[in-house]
Amino acid sequence: MLDHAHYAHLIKARLQELDARMHEVDDELGEPKSPDMNDQSIDLEDDEVLEGIGMAAQKEIALLNLALERIKDGSYGICKNCGAQISEARLAAVLYAPLCKDCAANH
Numbered sequence: 359m360l361d362h363a364h365y366a367h368l369i370k371a372r373l374q375e376l377d378a379r380m381h382e383v384d385d386e387l388g389e390p391k392s393p394d395m396n397d398q399s400i401d402l403e404d405d406e407v408l409e410g411i412g413m414a415a416q417k418e419i420a421l422l423n424l425a426l427e428r429i430k431d432g433s434y435g436i437c438k439n440c441g442a443q444i445s446e447a448r449l450a451a452v453l454y455a456p457l458c459k460d461c462a463a464n465h
Contacts, residue, residue: 360435360446369422369429369453376415376422383412421454428456437461 386408428434435444437458444458457465 360449362429362432362434365434365449365453366426366429369425372453373419373422376419380412380415380419383408383415387412418454424456425454439465 387405425434435449436442437444438456439461440458442458442460444455448455448459455462
């Protein structure tokens with residue numbers, strides 16, 4: 359039997375990490391741009407990378423929040439596809455995993 363409280367704690371800690379990362383990205387994106395044209399092009403490339411990091415963090419936040427909902431309704435750790443138990447090793451690697459290893463590989 360999974361220790362849902364343990365996984366809820368891990369998920370909440372990860373959400374805090376992602377929130378801190380999102381604030382760092384927002385701060386970086388809010389920095390004034392250099393007046394130099396060459397530096398501006400580098401800044402724009404950096405901003406694109408930061409925006410990608412921010413979008414990935416937003417996606418992970420949404421997935422982690424769904425995992426918290428599954429903890430609340432008792433379905434966390436149960437594959438949404440086949441109904442099998444998701445291994446603790448998989449959950450440790452992918453806290454929000456909604457599918458077991460086999461179903462994820464076939465999906």
